[in-house]
Amino acid sequence: MHRPKTKILVDGGDPEETRQIKELLGFVDGQTTNPSLIAKNPRIRQLIASGHKLSSREEMDEYKKIVQTISPLVGDAGVSIEVFSDEKTTAQEMLSQGKEMFSWIPNAYIKYPCTEEGLRAAQMSVKEQVRVNMTLCFSQQQAAAVYSATKGTKEPAYVSPFVGRLDDIGQNGMDVVKNIQRMFSKGDGHVLVLAASIRSLEHLLYCFALNADLATVPAKTLEQWANKQFPMPDAQFQYKASGKPIPYEELDLEQSWERFDIQHELTRKGVEEFAADYRATLSPTA
Numbered sequence: 001m002h003r004p005k006t007k008i009l010v011d012g013g014d015p016e017e018t019r020q021i022k023e024l025l026g027f028v029d030g031q032t033t034n035p036s037l038i039a040k041n042p043r044i045r046q047l048i049a050s051g052h053k054l055s056s057r058e059e060m061d062e063y064k065k066i067v068q069t070i071s072p073l074v075g076d077a078g079v080s081i082e083v084f085s086d087e088k089t090t091a092q093e094m095l096s097q098g099k100e101m102f103s104w105i106p107n108a109y110i111k112y113p114c115t116e117e118g119l120r121a122a123q124m125s126v127k128e129q130v131r132v133n134m135t136l137c138f139s140q141q142q143a144a145a146v147y148s149a150t151k152g153t154k155e156p157a158y159v160s161p162f163v164g165r166l167d168d169i170g171q172n173g174m175d176v177v178k179n180i181q182r183m184f185s186k187g188d189g190h191v192l193v194l195a196a197s198i199r200s201l202e203h204l205l206y207c208f209a210l211n212a213d214l215a216t217v218p219a220k221t222l223e224q225w226a227n228k229q230f231p232m233p234d235a236q237f238q239y240k241a242s243g244k245p246i247p248y249e250e251l252d253l254e255q256s257w258e259r260f261d262i263q264h265e266l267t268r269k270g271v272e273e274f275a276a277d278y279r280a281t282l283s284p285t286a
């Protein structure tokens with residue numbers, strides 16, 4: 001296999017799946033998790049099915065065990081762990097969860113949402129050398145805010161544009177990846193683009209064609225790639241976009257993050273859904 005320049009992360013919540021993908025590919029650069037994927041972890045599902053709902057502490061302990069099992073399986077792109085947040089969670093609350101999660105494994109990246117509080121938490125985190133992966137990114141403006149909020153970080157920060165969810169609302173999600181890469185090519189390189197919400201082989205091949213820094217990919221799509229003998233895009237590769245194009249914006253990366261328009265309906269909805277999936281695993285008294 002010709003190993004792509006784009007680092008490949010497994011998008012999931014089951015260490016066994018990561019192990020299988022590693023066997024199939026011969027390597028796995030990293031892993032991303034999120035509350036919905038953790039709720040689908042076989043052990044957690046079994047607990048819930050047997051009528052045992054978890055306390056918040058138990059849920060954290062289960063999450064910790066999962067990432068501790070995944071951590072040694074992956075390469076230098078690390079394991080992304082997502083803090084619990086809903087519309088009321090403050091930056092301080094996210095930071096204290098983030099710091100605890102960061103201590104679980106040596107290669108953690110902490111996921112905060114691209115919201116005001118999430119960006120504030122990221123700004124504080126990088127000052128304390130806590131690596132971040134800014135999730136639920138749906139626009140170039142949000143990525144510019146991530147760039148500005150994490151300036152001066154010693155470790156690279158990740159920003160995760162969600163391709164599939166933009167496709168779902170009739171837009172060309174891959175345009176956001178392309179636009180952010182173009183914008184960052186004028187920057188200092190402290191933020192890496194991690195293409196997320198990848199749903200198809202087409203998405204993956206276009207990530208390779210764009211030389212995206214990283215892509216997080218569900219096991220199913222990686223299996224499809226393997227079954228086709230690991231195709232790579234050639235010079236003639238044309239991405240077949242179905243959605244509405246998203247135009248490039250000229251943005252000033254030097255301005256403070258508060259000045260960017262970071263509102264996006266899909267970010268709000270995404271936070272809400274992650275919070276609901278997380279809560280579904282908890283007992284009512286938790």
Ligand code: E4P
Binds near residue numbers: 011032034162165197
């Ligand atoms: C990874 O970091 C994201 O949480 C994930 O790719 C989201 O994918 P989805 O839009 O298919 O839920």
